[in-house]
Every structure is written in structure tokens, then in C-alpha cells.
Amino acid sequence: MNIFESITSAAYSVFANRMRSILTMLGIIIGIAAVIMITSIGQGFQNSFNEMFAEFGAGTLEVAVRHDRPEPAARSDMLTLESVEFLSSHPDVVSVTPISGSNARVQLRNPTENTRVNVIGTNETFREVQNVDVRFGRFLAEIDVDRAAPVAVIDSSLARQVFGRTDVVGETIRATFWFGTIDLLVVGVYRSDDIMSGMFEMPTTAYIPITLLQRLLNADNQVQQIFVNAHDLERLDQTASEIARLLSIFHRNEDRYRVTTLMSQIDQINSMIGMITGFVGLVAFISLVVGGIGVMNIMLVTVTERTREIGIRKSLGATDGNIQFQFLIEAMILTATGGVIGIILGYYGGFALGGLIDLVPAIDVPTVIGTVIASSLIGIIFGVYPARKAAKLDPIEALRYE
Amino acid sequence: MIIQIDNLFKVYRNGSLEVTALRDVSFSVAVSEFVSIMGQSGSGKSTLMNILGCLDTLSAGKYHLDGEDVSKIKGKKLSIIRNRKIGFVFQAYNLLPRLNALQNVELPMIYAGASAKKRRNAALEALDRVGLTERVHHKPSELSGGQKQRVAIARALVNEPAILLADEPTGNLDSRSGEEIMGIFQRLNREGVTIVMVTHEPDIAEHTKRIVAFKDGRIVTDELVLNPIQVG
Ligand SMILES: Nc1ncnc2c1ncn2[C@@H]1O[C@H](COP(=O)(O)OP(=O)(O)OP(=O)(O)O)[C@@H](O)[C@H]1O
Ligand SMILES: [Mg+2]
Numbered sequence: 001m002n003i004f005e006s007i008t009s010a011a012y013s014v015f016a017n018r019m020r021s022i023l024t025m026l027g028i029i030i031g032i033a034a035v036i037m038i039t040s041i042g043q044g045f046q047n048s049f050n051e052m053f054a055e056f057g058a059g060t061l062e063v064a065v066r067h068d069r070p071e072p073a074a075r076s077d078m079l080t081l082e083s084v085e086f087l088s089s090h091p092d093v094v095s096v097t098p099i100s101g102s103n104a105r106v107q108l109r110n111p112t113e114n115t116r117v118n119v120i121g122t123n124e125t126f127r128e129v130q131n132v133d134v135r136f137g138r139f140l141a142e143i144d145v146d147r148a149a150p151v152a153v154i155d156s157s158l159a160r161q162v163f164g165r166t167d168v169v170g171e172t173i174r175a176t177f178w179f180g181t182i183d184l185l186v187v188g189v190y191r192s193d194d195i196m197s198g199m200f201e202m203p204t205t206a207y208i209p210i211t212l213l214q215r216l217l218n219a220d221n222q223v224q225q226i227f228v229n230a231h232d233l234e235r236l237d238q239t240a241s242e243i244a245r246l247l248s249i250f251h252r253n254e255d256r257y258r259v260t261t262l263m264s265q266i267d268q269i270n271s272m273i274g275m276i277t278g279f280v281g282l283v284a285f286i287s288l289v290v291g292g293i294g295v296m297n298i299m300l301v302t303v304t305e306r307t308r309e310i311g312i313r314k315s316l317g318a319t320d321g322n323i324q325f326q327f328l329i330e331a332m333i334l335t336a337t338g339g340v341i342g343i344i345l346g347y348y349g350g351f352a353l354g355g356l357i358d359l360v361p362a363i364d365v366p367t368v369i370g371t372v373i374a375s376s377l378i379g380i381i382f383g384v385y386p387a388r389k390a391a392k393l394d395p396i397e398a399l400r401y402e
Numbered sequence: 403m404i405i406q407i408d409n410l411f412k413v414y415r416n417g418s419l420e421v422t423a424l425r426d427v428s429f430s431v432a433v434s435e436f437v438s439i440m441g442q443s444g445s446g447k448s449t450l451m452n453i454l455g456c457l458d459t460l461s462a463g464k465y466h467l468d469g470e471d472v473s474k475i476k477g478k479k480l481s482i483i484r485n486r487k488i489g490f491v492f493q494a495y496n497l498l499p500r501l502n503a504l505q506n507v508e509l510p511m512i513y514a515g516a517s518a519k520k521r522r523n524a525a526l527e528a529l530d531r532v533g534l535t536e537r538v539h540h541k542p543s544e545l546s547g548g549q550k551q552r553v554a555i556a557r558a559l560v561n562e563p564a565i566l567l568a569d570e571p572t573g574n575l576d577s578r579s580g581e582e583i584m585g586i587f588q589r590l591n592r593e594g595v596t597i598v599m600v601t602h603e604p605d606i607a608e609h610t611k612r613i614v615a616f617k618d619g620r621i622v623t624d625e626l627v628l629n630p631i632q633v634g
Contacts, residue, residue, distance in 0.1 A: 005512070016500060312496045315457055316557070317485020317513040319478045395457045399496065 010329040014337070021334060024298040027291025028338030028378065029345065032371055034284040036346025037353065040361035042277030044354055046270055047362050059094070059233050060129055060262040061240050063087075063226040063247070069256065077256050079247075080221035081210070086250050092230050092239050095125035098210050098223035103203070104175040108162055115161055117154075117175065118205045121213025121223075129227040129262075132207070137169035137188035140209055144187070148211035153188035155204035175206075177216055184208065228259075236261050288374070292335065292382040299331050299386035310390050311398025324391035331383025332376050339375025343368055403466070404565050404596050405431040405454060410463035412449050412619075423449040425619040427463075431565070436591040436630075437598045438607040441616030447600045450616070451569045454598065455490045456483050468564040485513050489558025491568035491599075495550040497542040503529065503553045504538045510561045528556035531593075532586050548579030555586060559595070566590070568599035572606055584609040585633030609633065 014021045065073050079098070087096045100121040105114040123145045126132070132139060135156060144151050152173065156166040162173055172183045184206075192204065210223060230239045240259040247257045303310070310323055350361035412424035423446045431437055439447050452458035453465065456472060465473045468487055475483065484490075497506045507525040516524070529538055532552040542550055551571060558566055568587075572580035584606060591597055591611075599610065607613050608631045615623040 005518075013500070308496075309498055312498060313509070313513075314481070315455070315484065315490055315496070316510045317481050317561075319481040319513070321478070322481075322513060396452055399457075399492070 006325060006329050007333065010326065010333050013330060014333050020298065021337075024295055024334055025291075025338030025341065027294040028288065028335050028375055029291075029342040031284055031288035031291045032339045032342025032375055033346035033349055034287060035281060035371060036343050036363065036367070037349045037361075038280045038284060039277060039367055040347070040350035040363040041353055041359065042273055042280075043363065044350070044359050044361040046273050048359060049269065049273070050266070059230045059236065061228040061230060061236070061243065061259050062262060062265070063228060063243060063257055063259050064224075066256055066258045073256065074253070077251055077253050078222045079226055079257075080223060081214075082221060083247060083250060084223065084226060087226065087228060087243060087247070090243070090246070092232060092235070092242075094229040094231055095128045097122060097125045097129050097227040097229075098225070099126070099227065100210060100213050100217070100219070100222070100224045102177060102213060102217060104177045104206075106158065106162060106206075107174040107176070109164065114176070115158070116203045117158060118203050119175070119177075119213065120205060120207050121210035122207055123210055125229070126207065128229045133191045134188050135191050136167050137186070139188055139190075140207055145209045145211050148209055148215050150182060150184050150212060151187045151208065152184040153190060153207040154186055155206065156189050156191045158204040158206065159186070159189050161204075173206075179216065179218070182216065227262075236263075288378060291338070292378040295331055295334055295379065296382035296386060298334075299327060299383055300389070302330070303327060303386050303390040306390075307393060307398045307401040310393050311395050311401065314393070314395040315399060320391040323393075324387040327387035327390045328380060328383045331387065332379035335379030335382075336372065336376045339372050342375070343371055403430045403432055404435075404468055405429075405598070406464075406466040407454075408464040410450075410453070410465065411461045412446070412453060412458075413461045423619050424453075424460075427619070427621055429614060429621060429624065431596060431598055433596055434591065434594055435596055435598075436587065436611040437614060438610040438612070439598065439600045439614050439616065440602070440604075440607055441622075443602075445616040446619040447616055448569055449619075451567055451598070451600055454565075455488050455567050456480055457490070481513075485510055486561055487564045489555075489561070489563040489566045491551070491554050491558050491566065491571045493570040493573040495542070495547075495554045495574070497550060497553060497557075499542055502539050502541050503534065503545065503549075506542070506553055507557045507560050510557060514561055524560050525556070528560040529553070531559060531590070532556045546579070547575050548582055551575065551579070551583055552586065555583070555590075559590070564596065566595055566597045568597065570600050570602065572601065572603070577605075580606060581633055588630075588633055605631075 063079065065077060065079060067073060081098060084096045084098045087093055102119045104117055104119050106117045107114050122140065124140050124142050127139055132153070134153070139153055140151070143149070154173065159166045159168045163171060166189055168186050168189060171186050173186060174181060174183050214221065228243060230236055232239065240261060244257045244259045248254055313323060347363060350363065354361040407430070408428050410424055410427040411422065414421040414423060427450065439450065441447050449458070453460050460473060463473070464471065467483065472483060498509070504525050507528055508521045511521040511524055526538070529535065532555045534549060534552045534556065537545060537549065542553070545553065572583050575583065587597055587599070588609060601607050608627060610627060611630055612624070612626050614621055
């Protein structure tokens with residue numbers, strides 16, 4: 001009997017017991033669907049995350065004051081616009097972007113209502129660090145920073161909340177900070193492409209000149225964070241440690257600054273996503289094994305039910321090998337079919353789930369092929385015992401079985 | 403000789419309990435013989451048939467099938483002997499219920515490794531030999547007892563075995579269908595097929611050429627039938 005015939009005959013027998021076969025496959029179907037869904041969502045998340053940072057970030061260094069030293073940071077250790085100025089003169093540096101954050105409540109159309117807004121004080125080079133998709137007007141300019149001008153670049157969804165439209169350049173918004181209220185002229189509107197913004201009612205973000213924020217916060221010259229864009233990607237790590245050293249010299253302290261590459265942070269997040277995917281994948285794998293045990297269970301029942309058939313086949317000259325192969329193929333068809341159904345369900349499930357959180361799931365061919373192979377292997381592994389049991393039956397006793 | 407057994411013993415052991423089903427049985431069957439085996443219930447007829455059919459092993463003695471000593475053969479080689487040398491017909495037909503008549507007849511050839519086309523032709527020919535040209539695509543459940551047994555005989559013949567063994571082939575049939583089956587056996591025997599069959603009924607045994615009678619696991623008589631009843 002050739003393999004093709006064995007497969008069609010086994011498929012026939014699986015099909016003959018449709019309902020039971022589907023129930024048997026259920027564990028495998030769920031396991032595989034879960035694996036496919038989780039890996040495709042994880043991969044999709046990673047893709048969109050990497051895309052967001054691909055153009056930016058590659059040459060970006062993040063500078064922050066270390067607070068993990070035994071002695072607390074002194075006032076003189078704080079990063080300031082002078083530090084920004086100082087770093088700008090370094091030959092390896094393309095741009096230096098200071099960033100400070102605060103939040104405010106912005107008054108809506110109805111004066112009694114307001115919404116919370118993240119306010120980021122920065123300068124014109126911010127767009128080297130992070131993409132800002134300006135739709136109307138412009139981003140912050142050098143002159144705004146120099147003059148600490150009361151201007152803002154706001155999120156289109158904030159514009160919609162306040163004005164009911166997005167083309168609002170030239171309008172003013174009233175922002176209330178904890179220390180007071182200020183009217184800001186909208187000079188630009190950008191469209192946010194935050195992954196999460198589709199999912200929750202997240203606060204929107206507005207950009208204002210760093211100098212303005214410092215004045216509002218009474219923060220002298222201080223900035224919370226500095227982003228540095230470097231020329232030479234090859235030397236990024238050296239540049240990072242050099243910046244940390246130079247800053248310590250400039251501020252007359254020692255080892256007070258942490259300079260990390262954005263890439264290393266992206267790698268960290270990626271590996272975290274990878275770990276979560278891996279962990280959930282492991283759980284899914286365990287459910288596959290449980291599904292495999294279910295298949296073994298049903299195959300054992302099948303072997304018992306078909307004892308007489310086995311006896312007949314043996315009396316006609318089937319070898320132990322023929323019988324074992326027959327039941328092994330049946331188990332494999334069960335799990336492989338379950339695997340294929342699981343892949344289809346997982347694929348569409350991934351899209352359904354991705355649609356909810358505004359994410360395009362990604363699934364690659366090797367994963368699909370690997371999953372089919374894995375489900376077939378599960379059939380073989382958990383089919384071996386029942387199949388051997390069938391093959392070892394004594395023909396006379398099997399024929400006598402009622 | 404197609405079959406040659408010498409001093410055959412078969413002892414069943416269930417724990418401490420021992421049942422000697424066959425005691426010192428010796429006999430032989432030549433080419434083109436048509437033998438019936440008779441005896442009371444429990445006299446060892448089925449035990450002998452199962453050993454002759456290489457379905458069961460013997461406890462002591464020698465068994466030569468078609469010139470080959472098969473007493474000690476096991477495993478895959480024994481499966482091949484069952485497949486090529488033996489055609490077995492059971493009282494309960496033992497057809498696979500999910501396969502149609504034709505597919506049931508093809509089964510032994512599948513295990514012989516024949517091509518699909520060869521199988522189909524040989525199966526149709528075997529069904530023709532037992533007079534079943536219609537209903538070959540029907541499942542066993544759609545066939546009468548006599549038709550089922552004819553399918554089973556075709557299946558036993560399809561690999562052209564050295565011997566056809568039948569354990570009470572008419573046991574589940576009414577007398578008319580039983581008579582038909584005996585007619586088929588007689589025709590096959592005239593064509594040169596060697597047949598050994600078990601039966602309870604003297605009327606059926608009278609259709610064969612030789613009757614071997616068993617009692618308590620021993621052969622008590624072994625006689626030729628002078629004037630076998632001819633069917634049709
Ligand atoms: N597997 C077995 N284990 C123990 N004893 C057995 C077994 N098979 C048969 N026997 C015993 O061997 C003896 C012969 O049985 P066998 O089936 O050969 O009889 P038989 O002549 O075919 O009877 P029947 O006409 O009822 O079919 C009986 O005593 C029976 O109980
Ligand atoms: Mg019997």
C-alpha cells in the first residue's frame with residue numbers, strides 16, 4: 001500500500017467520524033490558532049514599533065541625569081540649556097534637542113469643560129528625534145524658542161475637541177497649568193499616529209518652546225532630558241560615553257549622566273515583546289500538548305473500537321507495520337487538519353484582534369510551515385502509542401472481539 | 403502436499419488452567435482436494451483451522467505449508483504467508499463495513515503491493531468467479547448473507563492462494579444460500595482450488611470429497627466421500 005493510498009484511506013476514516021474528529025481536533029485547533037494569533041500580533045506590534053523608530057532614533061542618544069548614585073543630584077548637576085548649547089558645539093553632533101514635560105488642562109468649546117494635555121517643551125530640532133506629522137501650519141521654529149513665544153503645535157484630535165475642526169492655525173487655546181493660565185497661539189496641527197490612541201481616550205500632546213515652559217515652570221534654565229543626534233552611526237557608543245564625560249567636566253561632577261542610544265532602548269523593548277510572545281507561545285504550546293493527549297485518548301478508543309477490523313486486516317496479510325502506519329497516519333491527519341484549521345482561524349483572529357487595537361498583524365511563511373510541521377509531529381508523537389497497541393494485537397483475539 | 407501436519411499439539415494456558423485443544427494430530431491435504439472437517443462443538447476444529455491459516459501458533463509438532471516449514475515463522479514473514487498462500491473464509495464473513503464489496507476484495511492485494519489497476523481487475527475477476535457481477539459497489543450492510551459470503555470467498559481467492567480455508571462458511575446461512583456456497587466451492591475445486599472447510603452439518607459435508615472427523619482434539623475418522631452431492 002503506497003503512502004498516497006494510506007493517506008486517502010485514513011482521511012476517509014477521519015471523515016467518516018466527522019463529529020468526533022472535529023471534537024478531537026478542537027484542542028489542536030485552539031492551540032494552533034492561539035500560537036498563530038499571538039505570534040502574528042506580536043510580530044505586527046514589533047513591525048509597527050520598528051517602523052515608527054526606523055527613520056528616527058538610529059543615530060539618537062538620550063541624555064539623562066543619573067539618580068541611582070549614592071549622593072543625590074545637586075542643583076548644579078541638572079541639565080540646562082547651557083548644557084544643550086555646550087553639546088551643540090561638539091563636532092560629532094548634528095543636533096541637540098532639550099525636552100521637558102508638564103501637563104495642563106485645555107479649555108474646550110464649552111468653557112466649563114476641559115481636557116488633559118501633555119505639554120512638551122522642546123526646540124525646533126525635536127523632529128530629528130521623533131516624527132511629527134504636521135498637517136497645518138508649521139512646527140516650532142528657532143525664533144519661537146529664542147523669544148519664548150506663547151505658541152503651540154497641537155494634536156489634530158485636540159483641535160477637534162476644542163474647535164470642532166482641525167484647520168485651526170491662528171486660533172488660541174487656553175491652557176491652565178497648576179501655577180496659572182496662559183493663552184497659546186496655535187502655529188501648527190499634527191496628526192498623531194500613536195498606536196495606542198485608537199484604543200483608549202489617551203491625553204493628547206502639545207509642543208511649546210522649551211524656553212516658554214521653563215518660564216512657566218519657574219525652572220530657570222533646567223531641562224529634564226536631552227536628545228542628541230550624532231553624525232557617525234558607527235561610533236555611536238563612543239560618542240555616547242564621550243558626551244557623558246564632557247558633560248561631567250562641564251558640570252564639574254563625576255559620572256552623573258547616563259547616555260543611552262535609542263537603538264538600545266528599541267532593542268530592549270523588542271526583546272521584551274519577544275519574551276512576552278515567547279512566553280505566551282509556550283503556554284500555547286502546552287495547550288498543543290494537551291490537545292495531543294486528547295488525540296492519543298481518542299486514538300486509543302478508536303483502536304479498541306476497531307479491534308475486529310485490525311484482526312480482519314491481519315488475517316488478510318497486513319503486517320504489524322501496515323497497521324501501525326495506518327493508525328499513525330490517521331492521528332497525523334487529525335492533528336495536521338486541526339493545525340490547518342487552527343492556522344486559518346488564528347490568521348483571521350489575528351486580523352480581528354489587530355483591527356480592535358489598530359494594528360496590522362504579521363505572519364510569515366516559516367511560522368505557518370513550522371506550525372503545520374509541529375501539529376503533524378504532535379500527531380506522530382501522540383499517535384505512536386495507540387498505533388503500536390493496534391499493531392501488537394493478536395489476530396485471533398482481535399477477530400473474536402465483539 | 404499442500405498441507406502436511408505431523409504430531410500437532412495445541413495447548414491453551416489460562417493461568418494454571420490448561421486446555422489441550424489438539425492432541426497428536428497428523429494429516430495431509432494434497433493439491434485439488436476438497437476436505438471437510440467435522441466434530442462436536444469444542445472438538446478443536448477452529449483451533450486446527452486457525453493454525454492451518456497461520457493465525458495461531460502450534461504448541462508442538464510440525465506444519466509444512468506448500469512445502470515450507472511454517473511452524474517457527476513469526477512476524478512479517480508470517481504476514482506475507484497469510485497474504486500470499488492462504489485464503490480464509492469466516493463464518494461471520496468478516497467484511498469491513500465501511501468498504502464496498504469491490505474494495506473488500508481488493509484488500510489482500512493492497513497488502514501484496516499490487517497497483518490500483520491490477521487490483522481492480524483481479525478483484526472484479528474474483529467476484530466474477532463467485533458469481534457476483536452486480537452489486538459490487540454496495541456496502542456489506544446492503545448485501546444478503548449469501549452475497550456477503552461470496553464477497554468473502556472472492557476476497558480469499560484474489561491473491562490466488564495455495565489453499566482456501568473456510569470455518570463454517572455456511573453456519574450463518576439458510577440452507578438454500580448454504581447450498582449455493584457449496585456449489586461455488588465445488589466449481590472452484592473443479593478449477594483446481596484446494597479447499598479445507600469446517601462444518602457441523604452432514605448434508606454440507608456430503609458435498610465435499612473427504613471428511614475428517616474430530617473428537618476431543620483427535621482425528622477419529624478420515625474417509626473419502628464416495629458420491630459427493632453435486633450442486634446444479
Ligand atoms: N483462546 C482459548 N483459550 C482457552 N481455551 C480455548 C481457546 N480457544 C479454544 N479453546 C478451547 O479449545 C477447545 C477447542 O475449541 P475450538 O474453538 O477449536 O472448537 P470447535 O471445534 O471449533 O467448536 P465449535 O464447533 O463450537 O466451533 C475448546 O475446549 C475450547 O474451549
Ligand atoms: Mg469453531
